[in-house]
Amino acid sequence: MTDFLNIVEPATGQHLWSGVISDVDSDVEIARQAWSEWASKPLTYRTEMMRRFANQVKAERDVLADLISRETGKPLWESRTEVEAVIERVEASIKSSGERTPNRRIEGALGLRQALRHKPHGTLAVISPYNMPALIPAGHIIPALIAGNSVVFKPSEMATAVGSKLTELFRAVGLPKSVLRLVVGGPEIGKKLAAHPMIDGLLFTGSARTGLALNIMYAANPGKILALEMGGNNPIVAWDTVDLRTAATLVVQSAFLSAGQRCSSARRLIVKSSMADALIDEVKILANRIIVDHPHADPAPYMGPVISNAAADELTGAFLDLMAKGGQVIRPMTRPDPDLPFLTPGIIDVTSVTDRSDTEYFGPLLQVSRADSFEDAMAQANDSRFGLSATLLGGSPSHYDQFWANIRAGVINWNRPTNDAAPTSPFGGLGLSGNHRPTSFYAADYCAYPVASAEIDTMRASIGIGLRADERDAPKLVLKGYF
Ligand code: NAD
Numbered sequence: 001m002t003d004f005l006n007i008v009e010p011a012t013g014q015h016l017w018s019g020v021i022s023d024v025d026s027d028v029e030i031a032r033q034a035w036s037e038w039a040s041k042p043l044t045y046r047t048e049m050m051r052r053f054a055n056q057v058k059a060e061r062d063v064l065a066d067l068i069s070r071e072t073g074k075p076l077w078e079s080r081t082e083v084e085a086v087i088e089r090v091e092a093s094i095k096s097s098g099e100r101t102p103n104r105r106i107e108g109a110l111g112l113r114q115a116l117r118h119k120p121h122g123t124l125a126v127i128s129p130y131n132m133p134a135l136i137p138a139g140h141i142i143p144a145l146i147a148g149n150s151v152v153f154k155p156s157e158m159a160t161a162v163g164s165k166l167t168e169l170f171r172a173v174g175l176p177k178s179v180l181r182l183v184v185g186g187p188e189i190g191k192k193l194a195a196h197p198m199i200d201g202l203l204f205t206g207s208a209r210t211g212l213a214l215n216i217m218y219a220a221n222p223g224k225i226l227a228l229e230m231g232g233n234n235p236i237v238a239w240d241t242v243d244l245r246t247a248a249t250l251v252v253q254s255a256f257l258s259a260g261q262r263c264s265s266a267r268r269l270i271v272k273s274s275m276a277d278a279l280i281d282e283v284k285i286l287a288n289r290i291i292v293d294h295p296h297a298d299p300a301p302y303m304g305p306v307i308s309n310a311a312a313d314e315l316t317g318a319f320l321d322l323m324a325k326g327g328q329v330i331r332p333m334t335r336p337d338p339d340l341p342f343l344t345p346g347i348i349d350v351t352s353v354t355d356r357s358d359t360e361y362f363g364p365l366l367q368v369s370r371a372d373s374f375e376d377a378m379a380q381a382n383d384s385r386f387g388l389s390a391t392l393l394g395g396s397p398s399h400y401d402q403f404w405a406n407i408r409a410g411v412i413n414w415n416r417p418t419n420d421a422a423p424t425s426p427f428g429g430l431g432l433s434g435n436h437r438p439t440s441f442y443a444a445d446y447c448a449y450p451v452a453s454a455e456i457d458t459m460r461a462s463i464g465i466g467l468r469a470d471e472r473d474a475p476k477l478v479l480k481g482y483f
Contacts, residue, residue, distance in 0.1 A: 005184050007161055010073040010305045010341050011294045017071070017161035019184040024152075024192045027181040031123045031150040032198050034178035039120050039148030046146050047094050052173035053142075054090040057083065064165060068134060069295035071161050073304035073341070074258060076295050085423065086138045092423040092441060093142045100444040101147065113455045118448035120148035121225055122200035125193050129206045130307055131261045131362075133159030134166055139439055140203040140227075141170070141180065147447035149200075150179045154193055156206075157186035158307055194218075201225030203446065205263075205439070208360065208386070208432040215435065227437035227446040231263050231360040232388030232429060234418045235381035237403065238271040238279055239374060241394025248282035250393055251366070254417040256290060256345045259303040260364040263433075264389040264411060264419040267361060270380045273370040280330055280349070280368060287331050287345045305341040306363045312341035315363040319346045322367065325353045333365060358384050374399060378406050387430030389418040410438060 003021040008014060038046070057064065061083045068079035101118040108114060124144050128137040137153055144151050155163025167182040183193055187210070194202050194214055201224045204214055211230040218226040236254055241247050254266035271279050293301035306312050312335060319333040333346025345364040350356055356367070371377035374395075381390060389411035392403040400414045410429040411421055421427050421440065428438025437446045 005157055005160055005186070007071060007158065009070050010307055011070075013340060017164070019160060019164065021185045022183040022189060024183055024185075024189060024196060027152050027183050028123065028193070028196050028198045030178045031152050031181045034176060035120065035123050035148070035150035038145075038150055038176070038179045041148075043097075043146070043148075046148065047097075049173060049175055050090045050094065050142055050146060053170050053175070054087045056169050056173050057087050060169065061087075064134060064162070064169070066296075067165055068162055069304070071159050072130060072133060072261075072307060073295055075301050075304050077300055078258065079295070082132055082135050085135045088423050089135065089138055089142055093139075093146055093443065095424075096441045096444045097143065097146045100442060101448045101450070110460070111456050111458075113453075115453040115455055117451050117453070118147065119451055120144075120448055122149060123198065124149045124151055124225070124447070125196070125199045125202045126151055126153045127190050127194065127202065127204045127206065128153075128155055128159075128163070130156035130159040131258065131263075133162035136205050136229075137163060137166060139443060140205070141166075143443040143447045144203065145170075145175070145179065147444065149447060150181075152181045152183055152193060152199065154183040154185065154190050160184055199224070201227075201446075203227045203439075205229040207231055207362075211434075212432070225437075225446055225449075226435065227439065227443075228435040229263070229428060229439050230388075230433050231362065231386060232265075232409075232433050233267050233358055233360050233384045233386045234264060234389045234391075234409070235268045235270055235384070235407075236266045236391045236393060236418060237371075237374075237377045237381050237395075238269060238275070238393040239377065239395040239399055240272065241275070243394075244275070244279050244282045247279055247393045248286050250391070250415070250417050251279075251283050252286045252290070252345075254391060254419060255366040256287065256303060256364050257417070257419060259292075259306050259343065260345075260366075261306060261362055262419050264421060265362075266391065266418040267365070267367060268381070269366055269368045270371050270377045271368065272374075272377070273372050276368075276370045280347075283366075284331055284347065287347060290345055292336075292342050292344055303343075303345070303364060306343055307341065309339070309341050311363060312343055315343060315346070315361060315365055318359070318361045319348065319365055322348050322350055322353060322356075325350075325355060327353050327367075330368060358386070360386065374402065378403065382406070382408055385432045388433040389413070389421075389429070391416065391418045410434065 065079040208230040291301040328349040330347040387408040390409040426438035426442035427440035
């Protein structure tokens with residue numbers, strides 16, 4: 001019997017897309033057979049293919065943005081920014097490939113060369129989440145293909161229509177079907193792909209729960225590359241600023257962009273006690289103005305729905321749990337339609353909650369706490385097993401120096417949102433946020449491995465120490481004329 005994956009639009013509950021669940025073995029086999037031919041093409045051939053892909057995305061940018069909005073519920077303006085970021089990712093990846101994985105030759109004496117070159121791993125699996133269904137997989141697939149790998153790509157089971165469209169855009173410019181395989185399915189299919197003996201590595205973006213399971217699975221396979229990009233429980237520390245309106249805007253952008261469904265979204269606002277009430281008022285005023293609506297609505301919303309009713313249930317449950325533990329509601333998280341996953345931004349003061357869980361609430365839920373000293377604020381900010389992004393709002397240059405030196409995170413910003421990350425920078429985190437294989441500009445690093453070679457055209461060798469004399473070199477006594 002054929003099994004199908006069915007996807008509904010979160011904003012309407014209507015059916016959007018169906019696809020047949022894949023046969024992982026067959027897709028891996030096809031990609032495996034294809035990689036060496038792909039790897040043998042000149043680098044310029046592969047980079048030009050990626051440039052053609054960027055042009056194809058440009059030509060179909062509206063279609064892709066519309067699909068992202070339908071499938072994830074993201075406002076259309078925001079989906080458009082995701083599509084533009086996919087296009088930008090191509091040039092950034094080409095630049096990164098040249099800078100991070102270059103070929104170099106150092107010429108030595110007597111024609112000896114020390115060469116550095118990079119080789120692709122072979123066939124890489126890419127497993128991605130739903131929240132940026134085009135940019136995140138593209139951020140792995142483009143550098144993996146540039147490096148000469150073939151790719152087996154499993155999008156999120158909640159964003160496979162976009163995954164399928166992305167695959168189609170690569171193939172539309174002539175990328176062989178065998179070099180990029182689309183695998184349709186949920187966690188079980190993901191598990192099978194990750195564990196497949198014929199893949200040479202896994203590039204994963206998703207939750208810490210899944211990432212940890214994959215880390216355990218790969219512990220017995222140190223020879224396979226594993227890049228983990230996971231979640232965060234990201235803090236903002238707000239200190240000594242009189243510009244409360246701007247600070248509030250940065251808090252709202254950090255916490256509620258994408259309805260809080262970004263790995264780099266701010267989950268915690270830690271604010272100096274003496275300015276807390278004033279800043280909280282500003283944040284509340286702005287959060288009250290946020291339009292939550294259908295992604296295509298006019299006027300445009302700031303937030304669409306979260307991905308599913310199950311996710312909305314979890315988030316409202318988490319908000320109630322924080323209330324039950326003594327949290328003071330600043331702005332309730334409400335669900336205007338119980339049958340659809342639209343949520344209003346929830347803000348809660350958890351200063352007096354003693355048993356706060358270090359959990360990534362992946363949605364529009366901001367926890368606020370107060371701090372009397374900068375050291376206390378720093379300690380609160382670091383009180384997490386995660387370490388993805390962190391922001392200081394306000395403060396002096398020396399506060400920022402202290403913040404930068406002591407905060408544990410892979411993205412540390414000052415007076416910018418927690419989710420501000422440039423494609424020209426690496427992106428990754430510490431602790432439960434990743435395994436020190438940052439993506440974005442450093443993605444090239446995990447798509448190829450370095451090979452060092454000492455080379456010379458003609459063999460030349462001698463051992464000058466520690467050997468007995470070679471009898472063949474002893475002078476021979478030649479007696480002439482006596483016999
Ligand atoms: P998820 O972990 O539930 O799923 C991610 C992918 O893994 C999906 O394709 C899923 O089918 C697959 N999967 C699930 N269980 C698996 C298993 N046991 N073996 C193999 N594959 C499995 O994550 P999600 O809910 O789709 O995405 C949200 C999460 O992603 C958040 O935690 C967010 O912070 C994180 N994220 C991280 C980054 C980053 O760059 N660090 C970026 C975006 C999202």
